[in-house]
Amino acid sequence: MHEVLGACPLDCPDGCSWVVTVDDDGEAINLKGNRAHPFTAGALCAKVNGYLEHTKAPDRLLYPLKRVGAKGEGRFERISWDEALTTIAAKLQYVKDTYGGEAIWPFQGTGTLGYVQGLEGRAGQRLWNVLGASRHDMTACSVAGRQGATYVTGTAAGMDPETFAESKLILLWGTNTLTSGHHLWKFILKARKRGAHIVAIDPIRTRTAAQADEHLAPLPGTDAALALGLLNVIVSMGAEDRDYLDSNTVGWPEFKERILAFPPSKAAEITGIDEATIVALGERIATTRPTGIRCTMGMQRHAGGGNAMRLLYALPGVTGDWQYPGGGASYSTSGRFMPDLVSTYRDDLLQQPVRTLSMTQLGHTLLRADDPPVKALVIYGANPMSSNPDQHRVREGLQREDLFTVVIEQFPTDTVDYADIVLPATMQTEHLDVNDGYGHMYIHLNRPATAPPGECLSGTETFRRLAKAMGLEEPSLYDDDETLARTLLGDADFERLYETGWMRLDYQTPYVPFTEGFPTPSGKLEFYSESARDAGHDPLPGYVAPVRAETDDAHPLALIAPASHWFLNSMFANKPDLMKKAGGPRIELHPDDARARGLQTGDTATVFNARGSFEAAVEISDRVRPGVIASTKGYWLKHIRGGANVNATVEERDADMAGGAIFHDNRVEVERVRVADDDPGRLGQAEPVVASR
Template sequence: MTGGLRVLGACPLDCPDTCSWVVTVENGEAVTMRGNPDHPYTRGALCVKVNRYLEHTRAADRILHPMRRIGPKGSGRFERISWDEALEEISVRLRAIVDEHGGEAIWPYNGTGSLGYLQGCEGVAGRRFWNVLGASRHFLNICSTAGNVGLTQTNGTPGGMDPETFASSKLVLLWGTNTLTSGHHLWKFVQDARAAGAHVVAIDPIRTRTAEQADEYLPILPGTDAALALGLLHVVLEEGAEDRDYLENRTENWAEFREEILRHPPARVAGITGLPEEDIRALGLRLARTRPTGIRATMGIQRHAGGGAAMRVIAAIPGVTGDWRHPGGGVAYSTSGHVHLNIDTRDDLLARPVRTLTMTRLATELDESVKCLWVYTANPVGSSPDQNRIRERLLREDLFTVVMEQFPTDTVDYADIVLPATMQTEHLDLHAGYGHMYLMWNEPAVKPPGECLSTTETFRRLARHLGLDEPSLYDSDLELAEELLSSGHPSLDGITVDRLRKEGWARLNVAQPFVPFTDGFPTPSGRLRLPREAAYVPPHTATAAREPYPLTLVTPAAHTFLNTTFGNNPELLRRAGGPRVLVNPADAAARGLASGRRARVFNGSGAFEAEVEISDRVRPGVVAAPKGNWPKLSPGGAGVNAVVDARDADLGRGAVYHDNLVEIEPV
């Protein structure tokens, strides 16, 4: 076919932008991929990571066939077997586990490797199958739960601003978010706002790519964001700039929250946040005088002991200033709260209630009561806290571990059975961006290589092999997609499978510009619930003894990897230059560290090695080591999560990747 066949798809990865892409297929092979120029948010551009996606699907280390372990656990030694052999061995083991220990001895562990509603975590892929077996529930808390709970306590939903309306903002606060690395498509709308006179402020413990492009940068101490928010609001009150009409008619708990604000004058907040009092006061004055103010705060901001409280207070800012009234005003954390698909996980298939096991607690909850760990769209050895104890738990000979994967990750090395998984250009899926207001369709562009199967097809085949007679286990992907769109919610009016397959995407049926809470908040009272107590919860690093580990470690997103996806891509590995740790010159001098030399970062949980980069991009007492490197491809065989604790945040049992104390020494 002249010019090739154009197939519309969507990026499945854990990024708010969920890009629309166009794959050109010639003679059954995908030859090019580019961002869809017709999509209002993607606007024709993909990120540096996904630009190499087609190359990644054809990588030499792609897993193409089922495999059985033949070496010790952790050795990564396997032999190829057939699908029939794999399904038979799995069926025998699962039946024996259920018969002897009950279904709860199975832990289905899925993650954010795909955000698909069919193949990935958003639709809880495989849940019906696990319900029939009576398996334990899996609580996917690793990414955003503290912020989700905090926002829901305040707004009634984690949904907030339509990010496209940032083009109308006059003050943009990029708070704890590195837009140019994690969700760069928002930058176009920020640039539109700046062209119209907006002032852009980055608030971050690291002077990131985004901070360097902002008009103003505040190098806040990690985990003190709620205190800064209270300090800014203190200035708003000093100026008499609170929106009294909005507070009276659209909020509750104002009297109590006002008292909490008054307890946080800029001088006190300066001592907490490490920011100069005059900078806090100047930004507070700007906030008081500028409407609309749009705040972008993404998942990194809530990965500490007070993460939920931080999002509660930040969400309260536009309640005090009245910015929720305006296009371009409010807070954008995740748009997923505006997506109302019918996610029927068929909990009625459970014979009785079952326990819930928590994703970030794998190191402690993977105990003798768990006899089967089934991992899909996840790489816990590379991504989860307390890495060393996870490895120890995975060595148990009585633990039957199955991993559905595309590449030989660190987690695959501990599997008993490995099942080859499709990639996004090879299966059908439905997506909704958590950073925009569009549903996205992914049509398979090519046939899967080797013997790779999609998540849905793998569970259909396994159910058939086990002889399970529940009809819903065999629903096709198109039937599942039709069901997802059948919720009857007004935002889905006019959006059908046929339309999505033809057009590739559809905007949710909401106003444009979308101002989310014009008719009230989805709370019992219909009002925004301002915090009444515990408005600022300090991070662990501010309250724990700082000896013998005096440095606060944050683990931001890498520019070249997405979590651990692409962590084995040769070109992106070359660009990343290996694991790095950013150290302030004063801290480096005190420890005899030199740029370009390797250092050991350690605490009581473990250690990892990284090349030192001495830079004032971090302040004294704070070090930063980007996540994403595979431990087995890193010096010393360990990654940053070797020193990350499995503690919980204040709300939602969120993760604390930016709230750990370490020490550094030369190697």
């Protein structure tokens, strides 16, 4: 019996360090958090605690499959790897020869964030470069906010999250820490024990908001207006840090003018928060150093998401909080780890520039008359049929008979049902990878603990075999996983990580960013950004209102669908124990909204707009404010009544920056379809959507 060090690869800020116990027969028999890790400290989340059981699930894909039914039916027969690779190689070569390499779209998601196997390392990119395939733009998660923050500070990598323990005031802005990234909470509690005041800013009273000292519930998509109102209070008090502003920022006079034109009364009108509450919080920020802002991806998934993040990164520039441990803003730590990605991606293998296709425009792209059209789609680490906006259009695109679709997967997801060829993929305990976390300052090496089951292959090995089947001669296509990891890390760090499993990035403790200047064109924090101006944006951050189409008059409710406590995006939504804990799709409505529609707890309702609809059980609750309904994302369509989830109602539309997604800029209406105490559409008796405990 022995222990193998590894790390969670999933789309979560925490990127937990873990330890796998393997018996003498080579079977993994226990998984636990690594107690030696300074940030994750031995705790895994409710989703990952049962990961080993999940690797052995009866619905695990173990062999290559070929479609024998219509697209969407999910009927397949087992084939050999040779047949699968020969078929794929011939199809991709035909598409390349006939339409050009850009007719191939490698569609990669956040199923793993690894630098060898996953999104961070753009796994397979060397192959796609050799083929001249279209570039995939991963727009579903964080790009709008990342771009907005970058215009201000030159990077979205803000505070070291561990320094929240030093904060005197913590704003948890659009983030549900206890569900998505719970390891930060212990640093928040340290701050609270030292007298810190905790404020949650969220349209719904999440489990995190319920544990805060104060909760503000703005209308969805109005965060920028709230930020401007708070800044107005600070500036009106004369509480800006003038020395810091003079020495470390550019564009303050112009930005100050914009702030003074946005009084708290205006912010109150837009956000739906009492003016007195805005003033009180503004006064608290003005007089409390250091103030730390934790803001994550959910709050920037709307029309003005990029500008909202610009303002949250600008606010500590006004107060001077960026100069203190525990001060500033923390959207992500991505960018602190700087491996050799140039040598990993090998973009030099491209023979000519290629187009970029947006992940969140999948349905639109598959159905439009492009030149060339997308003729081959290779999907890995992604489940777009469940997770992408505008499900009706995505389904229509995936049903195209002239579209050759390969899905590399671990389980028979909704997307798998539309594949022509399905390839079985390894899980994290079965392959080598390099992982970090976008919510801490550590890097990990994940060593394989067990042999893959059945005929599962890692993504990297799949791409190596496909390159061979296509007769490609570029030597770098055949680098093994250890070579890829050493390319990323260098030999010395690889050897160190192989023994220790993790190490802190080379930053002092406590780490305060930007003490030596900002990585912006001016070297200072930029309230006025010429880069933003040159990209066609307002050079100053401001409020961009949620989009209201004329048809939204008939759909007056704002739908928010954050992460489930039991699923991670659509991962684990097929795991029986977590399905039971999650229950089926539900919506929470304020009593006023429910009363106006004749709805009661236990009813089943249709949530709809012009794009589509889904069914959900109703729960009446004051955890949501009037005009807002809350649900959760992640449900597989095949497991719920109606074959649609919340994304059936979400529009394929870009946010203000970088093509970001607008999942939370969504207007709907609700109607009762049945009254039932025992609703077969519910998967179990679960806690409320936004549980307050």
